[in-house]
Amino acid sequence: MSEPQLRLITGDSYLCEQALAVREAALASIDPHMERHGLFADEMDVSALDVELRSCSLFALGRHFILRRIEKSRSAKTLAASLGKGIPEGTYVTLLSAPLKATNGILKAVQTKAKSLGEDAVVVLPTLKGTQLQREARRILEQSGVTFAPAVARLLMTECGDDLLSLQNEVMKLRAFGGQDLIEEAAARRLCFNHTEATVYPFYDRLGEGQLPAALGELRELREDSGRIVGGIIHHLTRLTMVRLLLDQRHAQAQIATMMGMQDWLCRRLIGQAKRRPFNDLLSALRLGIKLDQRIKQGRIASDDALMQLILAATKTATVPG
Secondary structure, three states: OOOEEEEEEEEOOHHHHHHHHHHHHHHHHHHOEEEEEEOOOOOOHHHHHHHHHHOOOOOOOOOEEEEEEEHHHOOHHHHHHHHHOOOOEEEEEEEEOOOOOOOOOOHHHHHHHHHHOOOOOEEEEEOOOOOHHHHHHHHHHOOOOOEEEEHHHHHHHHHHHHOOOHHHHHHHHHHHHHHEEEEEEEHHHHHHOOOOOOOOOOHHHHHHOOOOHHHHHHOOOHHHOHHHHHHHHHHHHHHHHHHHHHHHHOOOOOHHHHHOOOOOOHHHHHHHHHOOOOHHHHHHHHHHHHHHHHHHHHHOOOOOHHHHHHHHHHHHOOOOOO
């Protein structure tokens, strides 16, 4: 099956890269000597690209232009107009982007051009959720050729979450470091996730566990804006409230993970936190968070004061194991 000259691949970054690799392999079978031009839409000169697309190469018969970050293009209308023009035979264009709205000008231009040529040029790849996400994450680890200590596999899954592209990149980094030798946790921590600042997630976990002193200790290490932290707490409380509701309805962990579109390890962690307080207490804390967030935006309360009120309320009724 021949490849369309113009293709837009939009959606999850990992799946987009996988689809690009398939397309490049297909194009290599058409012309093994095809030139490859990689560009970023938010940095490139669209006028220069327009000229380049309709020019001939001095060194190859075929050319493949890969345009990334289409959603961030600063000249979307100009790029859309350029893509609507004819493309010389032997020239291929692949556009990669995060999810696009149906009204996006570049998406419309690609769809219109493809329709005139009778081609199917748009590929939409939603982010994997639930069991599909877990299965693909395990496949990345298993096919890496790297031997991981069990703690390293858990570390990678925890730190990367649902970002499969990040997981793949970290695995490649470890493979370059250790080859097929066993990778221990200490080495993985030195090589991966070298955050220059503490992340906010341990704070949310201590808050969810109801451990006020530990939560305040984590908060002390953060450099985040307090208003943004309030928003993060609201998001975390929303998930805990949903998990508590599903637990009260007698749903099993696997069902909750699927219904909420999260990995087993994250679901297990949230269940552990949600079990420490009844549904009504979680709902009350969530409602307070929403109210405080509104007051911050109205200028009726300082974000630091709102943050401390919410932390105290969120940890007040939790049952902390002795």
